[in-house]
Amino acid sequence: MRIKVLPDHVINRIAAGEVVERPASVVKELVENALDAGATRVDVELSVGGRSLIRVADDGCGMDHDDALLALERHATSKLETADDLDHISTLGFRGEALPSIAAVSRFRLSSCADPAEGGVEITVEGGRILGVEGQARGRGTTIEVRDLFFNTPARRKFLHAPETELRHAQDAVIAMALARPDVTFMLSHGGRTLIEAPLATSLDQRLRDLLRRRGLDTVHRFEAEGGGLRAWGLLAPGKGSGRPQLTLLVNGRWVRDRLLVGAVNRVLRAAGSGFGGSRVVLLLTAPPDAVDVNVHPAKTEVRFARSGAVFSLVERALRGVITTGQGQVEVRNFDSLGPSPTPHAAEPQAITWSAPAAPTTGPSLFPHPVYQPVDGESKAFDEARLGQPTTTAHASGAKPGASDTPFGRLMGQYRRSFILLEDQHGLVIVDQHVAHERVLYDQILRRLDGEQAPSQRLLTPLLLEIDEAQAAALPRLVDVLGKVGLEADVFGPETVRISALPPDLDPEEARNVVEELLERATEIDGIPERVTEIIREELAASMSCRGAIKVNHGLNEIEQRSLLDDLAHTDNPYRCPHGRPIILRLSQEEMERRLGRR
Numbered sequence: 001m002r003i004k005v006l007p008d009h010v011i012n013r014i015a016a017g018e019v020v021e022r023p024a025s026v027v028k029e030l031v032e033n034a035l036d037a038g039a040t041r042v043d044v045e046l047s048v049g050g051r052s053l054i055r056v057a058d059d060g061c062g063m064d065h066d067d068a069l070l071a072l073e074r075h076a077t078s079k080l081e082t083a084d085d086l087d088h089i090s091t092l093g094f095r096g097e098a099l100p101s102i103a104a105v106s107r108f109r110l111s112s113c114a115d116p117a118e119g120g121v122e123i124t125v126e127g128g129r130i131l132g133v134e135g136q137a138r139g140r141g142t143t144i145e146v147r148d149l150f151f152n153t154p155a156r157r158k159f160l161h162a163p164e165t166e167l168r169h170a171q172d173a174v175i176a177m178a179l180a181r182p183d184v185t186f187m188l189s190h191g192g193r194t195l196i197e198a199p200l201a202t203s204l205d206q207r208l209r210d211l212l213r214r215r216g217l218d219t220v221h222r223f224e225a226e227g228g229g230l231r232a233w234g235l236l237a238p239g240k241g242s243g244r245p246q247l248t249l250l251v252n253g254r255w256v257r258d259r260l261l262v263g264a265v266n267r268v269l270r271a272a273g274s275g276f277g278g279s280r281v282v283l284l285l286t287a288p289p290d291a292v293d294v295n296v297h298p299a300k301t302e303v304r305f306a307r308s309g310a311v312f313s314l315v316e317r318a319l320r321g322v323i324t325t326g327q328g329q330v331e332v333r334n335f336d337s338l339g340p341s342p343t344p345h346a347a348e349p350q351a352i353t354w355s356a357p358a359a360p361t362t363g364p365s366l367f368p369h370p371v372y373q374p375v376d377g378e379s380k381a382f383d384e385a386r387l388g389q390p391t392t393t394a395h396a397s398g399a400k401p402g403a404s405d406t407p408f409g410r411l412m413g414q415y416r417r418s419f420i421l422l423e424d425q426h427g428l429v430i431v432d433q434h435v436a437h438e439r440v441l442y443d444q445i446l447r448r449l450d451g452e453q454a455p456s457q458r459l460l461t462p463l464l465l466e467i468d469e470a471q472a473a474a475l476p477r478l479v480d481v482l483g484k485v486g487l488e489a490d491v492f493g494p495e496t497v498r499i500s501a502l503p504p505d506l507d508p509e510e511a512r513n514v515v516e517e518l519l520e521r522a523t524e525i526d527g528i529p530e531r532v533t534e535i536i537r538e539e540l541a542a543s544m545s546c547r548g549a550i551k552v553n554h555g556l557n558e559i560e561q562r563s564l565l566d567d568l569a570h571t572d573n574p575y576r577c578p579h580g581r582p583i584i585l586r587l588s589q590e591e592m593e594r595r596l597g598r599r
Contacts, residue, residue, distance in 0.1 A: 008074075008128075009104070009127075009128050009129075011074070012074065012100055012101060012103075012104035012128045013104050013105065013128070013153065019097055019098060019101040019102070020101055020102055020105060020149075022050075022160060022161075022166055022169060023046070023049060023050025023051060023054055023149060023160075023166050023169070023170050024050070024166065024169035024170040024172065024173045026050065026054050026102055026106075026146055026149065027044060027046075027050065027054060027056070027170045027173045027174065028173045028177070028255065029098035029099075029102065030054070030056040030098070030102075030144050030146075031044065031056060031173070031174065031177050032092035032098075032177070033092075033098065033099075033142075034056060034058035034060055034142065035060075035092055035177065035181060035184065036060075036091045036092050037058060037060025037061045037062070037141075037142065038060045038061050039058035039059055039060035039141070039184060040059055040183070040184055040185065040200075041058065041059050041184065041185040041186075041187075042056065042057070042058050042184060042185070042186050042187070043055075043056070043057045043058075043187045043189075044056050044170075044174055044186070044187065044188045044189070045057075045188075045189050045190075046167065046170060046188070046189070046190045046191075047190070047191055048163045048191075049162075049163030049164065049165070049166035049167040049170070049190075050149065050166050050167065050170050051148075051149055051157075051160060051163060051166060052147065052148065053145065053146070053147050054145070054146040054147075054149070054170075055143065055144070055145045055146075056143070056144050057141065057142070057143040057144075058141050058142055058143075059139075059140065059141040060140075060141055060142060061114060061140070062112045062113045062114040062115075062120070062140050062141050062142050063112040063113075063114055063121075063142065064112075064114045064115070064118070064121070065121045065133075065135075067114075068110060068112050068121045068123055069123065069133070071099050071110070072099055072100050072103060072110070072123065072125065072130070073100060074097060074100045075097065089289055089294055089295070092253065092254055099144075100128070102146055103125040103128055104127065104128035105127070105128075105149065105150050105151075105152060105153050105156070106127075106146045106147060106148060106149045106150070106151065107125075107126050107127075107146075107147040107148050107151065108124070108125040108126070108144070108145070108146055108147075109122065109123070109124050109125070109144070109145040109147075110122070110123045110125075110142070110143075110144050111123075111136055111138060111142070111143045111144075111145075112141070112142040112143070113136070113138045113139065113140055113141065113142075114140065115140070116137075116138070116139055116140055119135050119136065119137055119138075120135070120136045120137065120138045121133065121134070121135060121136060122134050122135075122136040127151075127152045162473075162474070162477075163473065164469075164470045164471075164473035164474045164522075164523055165470075165474075165522075165523055167190060167469070167470040167473070167523075168470040168471075168523035170188075171188065171195060171196065171468070171470060172248075173255065174186060174188045174196055175196065175211055175248065176248045176250065176255040177255055178196070178198045178207060178211060179204065179207055179208060179211070179248055179250065179282050180250045180253045180254075180255060180284070181253070182200075182201040182202070182203060182204055182206065182207040183200065183201075184200070185198065185199050185200050186198040190469060191469075193469065193494065195468060195469055196211065197210075198210050198211055204234075204235060204282065204284075205220045205222060205235055208220060208235055208237065208280075208282060219237065219238060220235050220236070220237050221235065221236045221237075221238070221322045222234075222235055222236075222322070223235070223236060223318045223319055223321055223322035224318055225314050225315075225317045225318035225321065226314075227310070227314055228307070228310050228314075229287065229288055229291070230285065230286070230287050230291075230307075230310060230311060230314050231285070231286040231287075232283065232284070232285050232286075232311075232314045232315045232317075232318040233283075233284055233286075233318065234281065234282045234283040234284050234318075235280075235281070235282045236279060236280070236281050236319065236322055236323070237279060237280040237281075238276060238279050239276065239278025239279040239280065244278070245265070245266065245269050245276070245278065245279045245280070245281055246278075246279070246280045246281070247261075247262060247265055247281050247283065248280075248281070248282045248283070249261045249262070249283050249285075250282070250283065250284045250285070251284075251285045251287070251292060251294075251303050252285070252286060252287060252289070252292060252294075253284075254294060254303070255301075256301055256302060256303050257301050257302065258302060258303055260305065260308055260311060260312055261283060261285070261311070261315060263312070264311075264312045264315040264316050264319075265281055265283060265315065265319060267316065268316055268319045268320050268323065269281075269319075269323075271320075276323070278517070281319070283315065283319075285311065285315070287305070287311075290306075291305065291306045291307065292304070292305060292306070293305075293306075401423045401424060401425050402423060404424065406422060406562060406565045406566070406569075407565060407566065407568075407569035408422050408424065408429055408431065408565055408568075408569070408584065409422035409423050409424030409425075409429050410422055410423050410424070411558070411561060411562060411565070413558075413561075414433075414555065414556055414561060415430075416552075416553075417552070417553050417554060417555045417556075418432075418433060418434070418552040418553060418554075419431060419432060419433060420433055420436075420556075420561050420564070420565065422565075424586075426586055426588050426589065427586055427587050427588040427589040427590075427591070427592060428586065428587040428589075428592070429584060429585075429586055430584070430585040430586075430587070431565070431568075431583060431584050432581075432582075432583055432584075432585075433550055433552075433554070433556065433564065434549050434550060434551055434552060435549070435577040435581050435582075435583045436564055436565075436568045436574075436583050436584075437549040437550045437564060438545045438546050438549040438577050438578065439545070439568060439571050439573070439574065439576070439577050439578065439583060440545075440564070440567040440568055440571055441505075441544070441545035441548050441549055442541050442542060442545035442571075442577070442578045443570075443571045443572060445485055445540070445541040445544055445545055446537070446538075446541050448484055448485050448486075449481065449484050449485065449537050449540075449541065451484075454483075454484055454485050454486040454503060455486055455503055455504055456486035456487075456488065456501045456502065456503055456504075457486075457501060457502060457503075457504055458488075458500060458501045459499070459500060459501060459502065459508070462492075462498045462499060462500045463498070463499040463508055463511065463512060464492065464496055464497070464498055464499075465496065465497040465498075465499065465512050465515060465516060466495060466496060467495055467496070467497055467516065467519060468495060469494060469495060470523045471497075471516075471519035471520065471522075471523055472491055472494065472495060472496075472497065472519075474519055474522040474523050475489065475490070475491055475497060475519060476491075477522060478518060478519070478522055478536065481536060481537060481540060482515070482518070482540075485503060485540065485541075485544060486501065486502060486503030486504075486506075487499065487501065487502060487503065487506075487511065487514070487515065488500045488501035489515055497515060497519075499511055499512070499515060503544075503548075505548045506544060506547065506548050507547070507548075510547040510548070513543075513547065514540070514543050514544055514547060517539075517543055518536065518539065518540055518543070521535075521536065521539055522536060538578075541578065542578040542579060545578060546578070546579070568583070
């Protein structure tokens with residue numbers, strides 16, 4: 001085979017595969033062009049999730065006849081002139097690939113006008129081939145129509161997902177850019193119905209409230225930190241305590257998906273505890289243009305930082321500051337011992353040093369516990385390397401455990417109406433009653449999803465849940481899964497779901513949250529239908545078990561404690577809850593004796 005230059009139409013199809021991933025990619029590129037053109041209003045219209053129609057209209061500077069034709073040529077742009085400009089990019093678009101790439105895989109129409117007195121131009125393109133150029137009387141600005149996306153690339157079209165999923169991604173794109181530019185009015189409609197209406201806002205928090213007003217947003221916290229020429233700031237809207245956080249990341253006004261920033265935000269939220277589950281975070285990072293490389297991805301969705309460590313630390317510091325302020329300061333003091341000191345005022349707390357728990361010397365217990373099951377080949381040498389000191393064999397003190405009367409040891413009682421205490425041959429066993437019950441319920445719900453009959457009770461007054469159109473469109477795919485766990489739900493209106501029946505152990509308000517979270521996830525997940533269904537099943541079971549489990553400060557009598565421990569013993573994994581949290585904590589006898597000075 002001889003080397004040859006590819007034809008232009010093939011080059012455009014290849015470029016389109018890099019730039020145009022789905023309808024949301026088209027929305028992002030066209031809206032960014034509108035913002036670069038100085039638009040003060042952007043209207044986006046979609047049909048069938050953007051598969052049939054995407055129309056973006058703006059009131060920006062517009063283009064004359066010659067510029068409109070040049071805009072459809074590859075690498076034609078008004079935003080770069082020299083190679084040095086690549087180091088100081090201040091616009092959202094600059095490659096000159098978006099319009100020709102989109103036109104190569106759709107039925108495309110561009111209408112634009114720079115001066116109404118001179119008239120505008122309308123260009124029709126199909127599959128990358130210009131069909132017509134006509135004059136047009138119109139106002140200043142640009143309107144672009146994209147119909148039948150991927151009509152000429154069926155292999156790409158079949159990888160598009162359900163319309164409600166594609167709509168959700170397009171909504172996320174519009175929301176992100178609306179948050180980046182509160183000074184611009186945004187409108188998004190789908191099938192003739194308005195989904196997003198974001199009028200001109202004076203601040204970012206006002207814009208966020210406008211966008212999320214229907215979702216019950218009550219509180220928005222602002223965070224900010226600066227250093228080294230960087231500024232990280234944004235808004236945190238605390239969630240309902242469950243679900244994944246929703247992140248919108250903007251770097252110099254550009255909507256991106258960056259692993260570094262996602263990792264920094266998630267690290268802070270995880271450390272803050274489960275109360276920040278489902279939070280909405282809008283993070284804006286401002287950095288010198290030469291400190292950010294935005295030219296690492298054809299769709300401009302990824303960036304690279306010259307000082308990634310400084311960026312990570314700054315984002316952590318900014319977000320941790322607002323969380324700490326909201327939670328209040330908590331004083332934590334660790335004491336290794338309370339030995340005598342020269343004067344009462346001279347006593348200083350000493351740091352606790354961690355020691356590995358002793359491995360059991362008896363035969364295996366009923367369940368392999370991760371703390372006491374060394375990996376094959378793990379030996380004394382490994383312990384010495386981990387602890388930095390030789391290991392020694394400790395002698396038992398003579399304290400003997402009582403006879404076991406549960407699968408996990410001898411029941412001693414309940415501590416602070418939140419934890420169940422036991423003893424076994426290794427030491428003290430502490431069971432978190434909430435996550436233990438959560439594990440039990442999780443296994444029960446999975447069995448129901450596999451065909452076991454689920455109890456259900458009808459409501460005298462159905463619950464009504466307000467959602468968006470994308471979520472409502474996803475409900476029919478979830479009806480069977482919800483029915484298997486005793487939840488009966490149907491579409492009651494364009495943006496309303498009616499819940500008519502619940503399982504007996506699920507509170508009505510919790511049922512609202514379960515259904516809303518599941519619909520949210522159903523519009524976010526991509527992948528083959530079978531895998532998506534499996535993910536939904538697991539997340540439904542995890543959500544319902546968490547919300548239905550007994551809480552802290554809930555007293556249990558001895559019979560209830562034993563029943564819970566017995567049920568836990570029959571689960572698939574009695575040591576981890578569905579979210580990965582530990583259920584059982586062991587404090588070894590050796591460790592207690594060391595703390596008390598017996599070793």
